[in-house]
Structures are given as structure tokens and as C-alpha cells.
Amino acid sequence: MLRLVYLYKNLTRNVLRTLLTCAAVALPIVIYVLSAAVINGIDEFLDNSAKQLRLVVTHRASVISPLPAGYRAKIESLDPTGKRILSVCGMRWVGGRRENDSRILSTMAAQPDTFPYTFADYQLTEEEVAAWNRDRQAIIVGRATAGQFGWNVGDRITMIPSVPPYTPVEFRVVSTAPLAPDPITNFCRLDYFEEVVRSVIPPEGWKTDEWVSFIFVKCASKEDLDYFRQAIDALFARTPDETKTQDEKAFVTEYVNQQFNLPRNLTILAAVTVFVAIMAAANTMSMNLRDRLNELATLKSLGFSGRTLFALVQTEGLILCGIGGLLGALTPYVAFTHTPLRDFQVPLIVHLDVRPIVCAQAVGIALLIGVVAAVWPSWSAYRLPVVSALRNLE
Amino acid sequence: MTLPLYYNWRNLLRRRTSSVLTFVVVAVLVFILAVLLSFTAGIRASLAASGSSRNVIVLAQGATSESTSVVLPQEASRVVQAPGIARSPSGELLLSHELCVQTSIPRRGGDGGLANVAVRGVDDIAFEVHTEVQIVEGRRPRQGAMEVVVGDAARDRYANLELGNEVSLGRLENRAYQVVGVFDAQGGALESEIWAPRTLLTDSYNRPFVSSVVFRVEDGASVSQAIDYIRGPSVQLEAKTETAYYEELSSRSAELVWLVTILVSIMATGAAFAVANTMFAAVDGRRREIAMLRTVGFSRAAIMFSFVIESLLICTTACVVGLGLSLLVTGTRQDFLSDTTWTVLAYELTITPRIVAAAVTTTTLVGLAGALAPALRAARVQVIEALRKA
Numbered sequence: 001m002l003r004l005v006y007l008y009k010n011l012t013r014n015v016l017r018t019l020l021t022c023a024a025v026a027l028p029i030v031i032y033v034l035s036a037a038v039i040n041g042i043d044e045f046l047d048n049s050a051k052q053l054r055l056v057v058t059h060r061a062s063v064i065s066p067l068p069a070g071y072r073a074k075i076e077s078l079d080p081t082g083k084r085i086l087s088v089c090g091m092r093w094v095g096g097r098r099e100n101d102s103r104i105l106s107t108m109a110a111q112p113d114t115f116p117y118t119f120a121d122y123q124l125t126e127e128e129v130a131a132w133n134r135d136r137q138a139i140i141v142g143r144a145t146a147g148q149f150g151w152n153v154g155d156r157i158t159m160i161p162s163v164p165p166y167t168p169v170e171f172r173v174v175s176t177a178p179l180a181p182d183p184i185t186n187f188c189r190l191d192y193f194e195e196v197v198r199s200v201i202p203p204e205g206w207k208t209d210e211w212v213s214f215i216f217v218k219c220a221s222k223e224d225l226d227y228f229r230q231a232i233d234a235l236f237a238r239t240p241d242e243t244k245t246q247d248e249k250a251f252v253t254e255y256v257n258q259q260f261n262l263p264r265n266l267t268i269l270a271a272v273t274v275f276v277a278i279m280a281a282a283n284t285m286s287m288n289l290r291d292r293l294n295e296l297a298t299l300k301s302l303g304f305s306g307r308t309l310f311a312l313v314q315t316e317g318l319i320l321c322g323i324g325g326l327l328g329a330l331t332p333y334v335a336f337t338h339t340p341l342r343d344f345q346v347p348l349i350v351h352l353d354v355r356p357i358v359c360a361q362a363v364g365i366a367l368l369i370g371v372v373a374a375v376w377p378s379w380s381a382y383r384l385p386v387v388s389a390l391r392n393l394e
Numbered sequence: 395m396t397l398p399l400y401y402n403w404r405n406l407l408r409r410r411t412s413s414v415l416t417f418v419v420v421a422v423l424v425f426i427l428a429v430l431l432s433f434t435a436g437i438r439a440s441l442a443a444s445g446s447s448r449n450v451i452v453l454a455q456g457a458t459s460e461s462t463s464v465v466l467p468q469e470a471s472r473v474v475q476a477p478g479i480a481r482s483p484s485g486e487l488l489l490s491h492e493l494c495v496q497t498s499i500p501r502r503g504g505d506g507g508l509a510n511v512a513v514r515g516v517d518d519i520a521f522e523v524h525t526e527v528q529i530v531e532g533r534r535p536r537q538g539a540m541e542v543v544v545g546d547a548a549r550d551r552y553a554n555l556e557l558g559n560e561v562s563l564g565r566l567e568n569r570a571y572q573v574v575g576v577f578d579a580q581g582g583a584l585e586s587e588i589w590a591p592r593t594l595l596t597d598s599y600n601r602p603f604v605s606s607v608v609f610r611v612e613d614g615a616s617v618s619q620a621i622d623y624i625r626g627p628s629v630q631l632e633a634k635t636e637t638a639y640y641e642e643l644s645s646r647s648a649e650l651v652w653l654v655t656i657l658v659s660i661m662a663t664g665a666a667f668a669v670a671n672t673m674f675a676a677v678d679g680r681r682r683e684i685a686m687l688r689t690v691g692f693s694r695a696a697i698m699f700s701f702v703i704e705s706l707l708i709c710t711t712a713c714v715v716g717l718g719l720s721l722l723v724t725g726t727r728q729d730f731l732s733d734t735t736w737t738v739l740a741y742e743l744t745i746t747p748r749i750v751a752a753a754v755t756t757t758t759l760v761g762l763a764g765a766l767a768p769a770l771r772a773a774r775v776q777v778i779e780a781l782r783k784a
Contacts, residue, residue: 020674061564259731
């Protein structure tokens with residue numbers, strides 16, 4: 001009991017110092033939580049990609065070289081039973097932006113018949129699929145994109161594609177895909193888009209239709225995924241358009257790593273900020289020790305063991321950093337779950353979802369910081385030579 | 395009368411542990427700030443160094459970048475009518491038809507896999523139009539020969555682009571082009587590219603069109619007049635100056651600057667708290683000393699000033715060390731995939747004067763914010779009481 005009272009007294013003895021230390025620990029923890037949330041978001045997205053058992057077929061030369069649309073039928077013919085390859089969907093990158101707005105949208109034109117099956121994880125409702133099938137101008141917009149521009153189901157929207165014909169194209173929103181793993185990307189129908197292209201570009205220039213940028217192949221099992229990864233490339237070997245087939249996770253990872261290598265760099269950032277927090281906390285603990293040397297010496301001479309003093313200083317560090325950690329973890333959690341900030345989008349692929357588990361981790365790390373920061377002060381307290389400490393009394 | 399700087403220095407040395415720890419906190423802050431900003435500075439520097447305001451780039455109407463622009467030959471040929479196109483000394487029009495395609499090339503050192511590198515098909519005239527491009531090693535590719543020149547940024551960042559190496563290009567990646575030269579573009583975006591003879595590239599990639607037409611406007615002629623002409627009814631293509639084109643491409647890095655600003659301000663606030671903590675401890679530990687100084691005649695202002703100087707001393711040295719550390723990472727090449735061009739831009743991390751200014755400003759603010767409250771407390775020390783407690 002005495003020890004608890006003593007601990008409490010110690011923490012409240014210099015309230016300002018306690019508060020400043022808590023803040024100095026809490027702010028790096030905030031950065032840690034935010035970085036971890038982004039990394040988690042990316043990981044989760046990748047894990048979902050892996051779970052979907054989809055292969056992505058692209059041109060071997062580069063991602064944006066076109067593949068003949070006829071490849072879809074050839075890939076489907078690899079499995080006439082239809083039990084190992086569940087569905088195949090070709091897509092073309094459209095990009096796009098709104099009029100008088102330089103922000104680039106992420107839009108794909110997808111082959112409409114197989115899209116809902118290949119991307120079952122988008123969990124479109126029956127009505128949405130029906131609307132998608134019925135309306136050639138249908139577009140499924142990412143929920144974050146929809147939120148950003150205030151688009152709702154039923155709206156007519158105009159978009160200027162980033163590829164020929166570069167003229168405004170009209171779409172009708174049929175879904176804002178509330179359950180889709182990717183909150184940003186929009187999907188329109190390839191047949192409609194090709195028709196738009198055909199109407200504008202003179203056909204003799206260049207092949208403007210009958211090609212796709214990517215082909216997504218949904219497989220039935222992990223074994224099928226591994227098998228067709230090679231079988232598809234083998235099928236198109238030594239043709240004018242050779243392919244490169246990877247599973248969706250590998251494909252997305254490659255893209256993510258080209259965006260400032262975010263997962264790696266954020267990990268480094270998080271590690272450095274934790275280091276800063278350790279320094280700040282260690283500073284306070286060593287100052288506390290200095291201020292109380294004579295007191296600790298007195299305690300020792302009264303008969304308290306070195307171990308008790310060790311434990312006292314350690315616990316003080318733990319409490320101090322524990323409070324800082326809680327503050328640092330709860331602030332972003334509350335901010336990104338219960339305030340308008342929750343609509344905030346990370347520019348790349350995910351919106352920020354601060355999970356309780358990340359916050360728990362952060363508090364754990366804060367406690368660790370407390371332990372590390374107090375190592376040297378508590379060890380000094382343990383070894384404190386009573387006589388010389390009392391002699392140095394000012 | 396002010397206290398000598400020496401007094402502050404000795405005080406810092408007396409409380410060595412806490413001075414060093416505070417110093418480390420601020421130094422790491424500066425390091426992170428400088429490195430994060432150097433990413434965006436590198437991208438910006440590269441894009442800002444690209445192109446000339448006297449060069450006009452012509453794209454398909456509505457296209458946002460060369461890689462997604464399709465200009466058919468009959469459209470491209472109309473560009474020569476534009477007013478004010480400069481001529482070379484030998485009388486040729488300084489107008490270059492260019493084809494932009496991509497190829498996948500692994501990065502050096504085997505980290506992060508393949509990068510989508512831009513390949514530009516050019517005629518000989520391109521070297522006259524893009525005056526910033528200078529061959530620094532080897533020679534220009536000969537038209538009609540399977541030869542390429544590579545930008546020095548591309549050579550440094552991607553594998554197997556040394557002089558004499560062969561690089562596979564084309565729709566099938568089955569055409570071996572030999573690297574016969576390396577060029578420098580004064581740090582601009584073109585340095586991330588591979589240049590090949592256009593006619594061969596057209597065939598290798600089966601693209602019977604060009605991506606852009608770049609021309610130089612005569613000295614004295616109006617650039618905007620040429621642009622208006624191209625946009626007008628007789629040509630109907632998109633035109634802008636090269637500088638404007640690269641400016642638009644760099645808009646993406648503005649988002650990054652925002653993110654960095656938020657991160658750094660959170661960290662800076664934390665560092666200010668850490669500094670404040672140290673300074674409060676310094677004031678509390680020296681009450682008697684302060685009272686003594688007051689007794690011998692130093693004013694409140696002088697004492698306040700002294701504590702602020704002490705905090706700034708830590709922060710400024712930390713700033714210097716942090717910047718010094720960040721210099722270690724500068725010059726390393728990074729690349730990023732633009733979502734407008736779908737090709738990678740290899741850039742160098744650079745510490746610019748603006749970054750140094752940002753670092754100095756931040757540390758000064760941290761030092762001031764951290765010292766202000768403690769210094770006020772020091773100035774308010776009650777002389778008699780503090781001396782009596784001794």
C-alpha cells in the first residue's frame with residue numbers, strides 16, 4: 001500500500017513534468033498508430049487479394065501494353081469443365097477525371113457479363129447486378145470516391161477518360177459498392193466504353209477495340225491458381241502478345257511498392273518515432289532519479305531493498321508511458337472512428353481504419369518504452385551507494 | 395547586461411544525460427523532416443528541371459500525359475503549320491515527333507522487382523529540340539540501327555543499362571537494342587528514360603502513331619500564339635509548354651508534402667514537450683543560482699534570455715547534426731510510379747536550401763516553444779525565498 005501511495009505521490013510531485021512526458025510519449029505513439037493503420041490497411045487489402053484466388057494476366061512487355069480481348073476465350077478453353085476456372089474478366093484502364101478537375105480517378109472498363117462473378121468480393125446486391133446488366137451506361141463507383149464527389153446511386157455523372165477518345169462520357173451510378181475491398185476504384189462496362197471509343201476515333205488509325213489491359217481469372221482452389229499461373233503463360237508463349245500471369249497479391253504488391261515503397265518506409269518511420277519516445281521518456285526518468293537521489297538513499301538506509309527501489313522506478317516508468325500510450329492510441333482511434341475525419345482518404349489505396357488491435361499494440365509498445373526508458377535509472381537506484389548519495393546531499 | 399554564452403554551454407555539459415537525450419530527440423526530428431521532404435524535393439527538382447518554356451508539347455486532345463496520348467500521323471503532320479517554329483542552323487524545323495512506350499526493367503540490387511521504364515522513340519532532331527539532353531558517354535543512336543541511349547538516372551537505378559549492354563524492347567521483348575550512349579538532361583525527368591530510333595520502335599511495338607510532337611518556338615515569336623493555333627480549329631490538338639506539362643505531373647507530390655507536414659508537426663510538438671521538460675528541470679535545479687544572479691544584478695530579461703539561448707543551443711546543434719545525418723541518404727536514387735504517365739520517374743533524394751530552411755525554422759520554433767514557459771518561471775523566481783531555502 002505504501003508503495004502505491006509513494007508511486008502516486010511521485011507522479012504528482014511534478015505534475016508538469018509528468019504531463020510533458022506523457023505528451024512527449026503520446027505524440028510519437030500517434031504517429032506509430034497512424035503508420036500501423038496504413039500498413040494494416042495495405043496488408044488487409046493484399047490478404048483479401050490473396051483470398052480471392054484471382055490471377056492477373058498482363059502483357060509481358062509492360063502493364064499497359066494491350067492484350068487481345070480474344071485471350072479471354074482461350075483462357076476459358078483451358079478448363080472446359082468450368083469447375084477450375086470459375087470466371088474470366090477482361091478490363092481496360094480508363095483512369096479519367098471530372099471536367100475542370102485535375103484529380104485523376106481510378107476507373108476500369110470491365111467486361112460486364114463476368115464482372116460480378118469474378119469480383120464476388122465486391123458483394124453487389126442482386127438489384128445492383130441487375131442494374132449493371134440492364135444499363136449499358138452503368139458504373140460502380142468506389143464508396144470513398146462516391147463520398148468525395150457526392151455521388152449517389154441513380155446519379156448521372158460525366159467523366160473525361162484518360163485514354164482515347166478523351167471526350168466527356170456519361171455514366172449512371174448503379175452502386176457505391178459499400179462492401180468492396182477497394183474503396184477508390186470505379187468500374188464501368190467495357191462494351192459501352194468500346195462503343196464510345198469507336199464512335200470518335202477513325203478505325204483505320206489503330207486498333208481501338210477488342211483489347212484489354214488486364215485479364216482477371218478467378219480460380220476454384222489454390223492448386224488451380226498455381227496450375228493456371230503457368231498454364232496461361234505457356235498457352236500464349238511464342239505468340240505476338242506473350243503474357244505475364246501473377247496472382248493478384250503479387251500484382252498489387254508490385255504496384256504498392258512503386259508508390260514510395262510505403263509499407264517499408266512507414267515501418268522505418270514508426271520505428272524511429274518509437275526511438276524518439278524512448279529518448280524522451282528516458283530523459284524524464286533520469287531527471288526524476290537525479291532529483292530524488294537523496295530520497296532513494298534514505299529509503300535504502302531505512303531498510304527498503306535495492307529490488308524494491310528497482311521495482312518502484314520501473315513501475316513509475318511503466319505508468320508514465322502507459323498513460324502516454326493510452327492517450328496516443330485513443331486520440332487517433334477516436335478521431336478516425338467517431339469524427340468527420342473517418343472519411344479521410346489515404347491517397348493510395350485505402351482509407352484509414354484505426355483498429356482497436358493496433359491501439360492495443362501501441363499501448364503495449366508504450367509500456368515497453370517505459371521499461372526501456374527506466375532501465376538505467378532503475379538500475380542506478382538498485383545499485384545506489386547509500387553513504388555517498390547521502391553525503392552528496394545538497 | 396547579458397549572461398555569457400559560455401555559462402549556458404557549461405550548464406548543458408553539467409546535465410549531460412538530459413542534454414544528450416534532448417539533443418537526440420531533436421536531431422532525429424530534423425533527420426526525419428529532412429529525409430521526408432527530400433523525397434518530394436527530389437521529385438519536384440526532377441520535374442522542375444524538365445523541359446523548357448520555349449518548347450511546346452503537343453498531345454492528343456484531352457490526354458493528360460504522353461503515355462496515354464495517341465496522335466495519328468495525319469494529325470501530327472498538321473503541327474508544322476504552327477506559327478513561329480524555330481529552325482536549326484542547317485535550316486531544319488526544330489520539331490520532333492516522339493513515341494512513348496514502356497518496358498519492364500528490374501531495379502538494381504534486386505529490391506522491389508520490376509519498374510515500368512519509359513522508352514521514347516525519337517528522330518535525330520530530338521537532340522536539337524531538347525537542348526538539355528547531352529550525351530555524356532558513348533554516342534547518339536544511328537537511325538535504322540538497333541541502338542539506344544539511356545538517361546543517367548535510369549542507368550543508375552535500373553539493372554543492365556550500362557554502355558555496351560543489350561536491352562530487350564518491343565511488344566514481345568524480343569528485339570535486342572544495344573546501349574551505345576548515356577545522356578544527361580540536367581536532372582530532368584528525361585533522364586529516367588531510354589531513347590531509341592523512332593521508326594524502329596514504331597515497328598517493334600506495332601504502334602503506327604506518335605504520342606507527342608515537341609517543337610521549339612523561335613526567339614521573339616509568341617509561345618501562346620503557337621499554342622492557341624494548335625488548340626484552334628486548324629489542328630485541334632492539346633498543346634502546352636513543356637514547363638507547364640511537367641508542372642502538372644508534379645501536382646501529385648503536393649499531397650505528399652501535406653502528409654509530411656502533418657507528420658512532422660506532430661513530431662515537432664512532441665519534441666517541444668521534451669525540450670520543455672528538460673528546461674523546466676534545468677530551471678528547477680538552478681533556483682538558487684538564478685536568485686544569486688538576480689542579486690548580483692542580472693535583470694529578469696537577461697535570465698529569461700539566457701534560458702531561451704540555452705534551449706536554442708541544444709536545438710541548433712541538433713539541427714546541424716540531423717541535417718548532417720540526412721546528407722548521408724542524399725544522392726540515393728529512388729523511383730516512383732506516376733499514376734498519370736504509368737512510368738517510373740527515377741529521382742535523387744536531395745537536401746535543398748528550402749529543406750534546410752524548414753529544418754532550421756522547425757528547430758527554432760521547437761526551441762522557443764520549449765523554453766518559453768520554463769524561462770518565464772526562471773524570471774519569476776523569488777530572490778529572497780530561493781536564497782533562504784539554501
